[in-house]
Amino acid sequence: MGCGKTTLAKKLASRLSYQLLDLDLEIEKRAGMPIGAYFAAHGEDAFRLLESETLKTMDYMADAVIATGGGAPCHFDNMEWMNQQGLTIYMEMAPAALARRLEKGKAKRPLLKDLDQAGILHFIGQKLQERKLWYHQAQLIVSGVNLDAASMEKLIREKLSGPRSEIAPL
Ligand SMILES: Nc1ncnc2c1ncn2[C@@H]1O[C@H](COP(=O)(O)OP(=O)(O)O)[C@@H](O)[C@H]1O
Ligand SMILES: O=C(O)C1=C[C@@H](OP(=O)(O)O)[C@@H](O)[C@H](O)C1
Numbered sequence: 001m002g003c004g005k006t007t008l009a010k011k012l013a014s015r016l017s018y019q020l021l022d023l024d025l026e027i028e029k030r031a032g033m034p035i036g037a038y039f040a041a042h043g044e045d046a047f048r049l050l051e052s053e054t055l056k057t058m059d060y061m062a063d064a065v066i067a068t069g070g071g072a073p074c075h076f077d078n079m080e081w082m083n084q085q086g087l088t089i090y091m092e093m094a095p096a097a098l099a100r101r102l103e104k105g106k107a108k109r110p111l112l113k114d115l116d117q118a119g120i121l122h123f124i125g126q127k128l129q130e131r132k133l134w135y136h137q138a139q140l141i142v143s144g145v146n147l148d149a150a151s152m153e154k155l156i157r158e159k160l161s162g163p164r165s166e167i168a169p170l
């Protein structure tokens with residue numbers, strides 16, 4: 001949460017003229033309500049089921065940039081599934097930098113909405129620790145700090161032209 005997936009996916013899709021999808025928006029369309037309301041009405045376990053089902057059944061073109069929510073890779077076999085579909089990227093950032101960015105947007109994130117700044121920092125640190133097992137399965141790991149679409153495109157092209165890449169070039 002907060003590393004800039006939603007923001008950068010939009011810019012990257014526009015730069016590459018690729019389709020853009022944000023898994024959270026697709027979930028909101030299916031649920032007919034914002035994620036915060038879905039969490040409040042049905043709880044996190046139901047959200048994770050809907051998230052996994054949406055991830056695996058939404059229509060997307062071969063040329064697509066897809067931003068997921070930060071928890072999506074860490075439930076069910078979602079990460080393995082994504083790794084079979086395309087190039088997965090983890091935008092890594094330190095907890096303090098994430099917490100600073102998330103203070104403003106916490107109302108939209110049900111897991112953070114009731115926490116103060118110190119609470120967000122603690123929660124993010126704990127989640128990163130729990131989730132790194134999945135995040136480190138990403139095929140490309142980049143720093144999310146000061147990352148713009150041009151730099152991201154360059155990093156992706158370098159990865160795809162690498163000697164052991166099994167993914168078709170852009
Ligand atoms: N490169 C960046 N530099 C500074 N702030 C950013 C950057 N990218 C995103 N943000 C801000 O950080 C917050 C989280 O961004 P968002 O794209 O929603 O992240 P995610 O989808 O990973 O949770 C937003 O307030 C956004 O404006
Ligand atoms: O990390 C998480 O568990 C979540 C991240 C959110 O997406 P972003 O990572 O885009 O904020 C959203 O899916 C939901 O609030 C849960």
Ligand SMILES: [Mg+2]
Nearest residue numbers: 005006068069
């Ligand atoms: Mg997002």
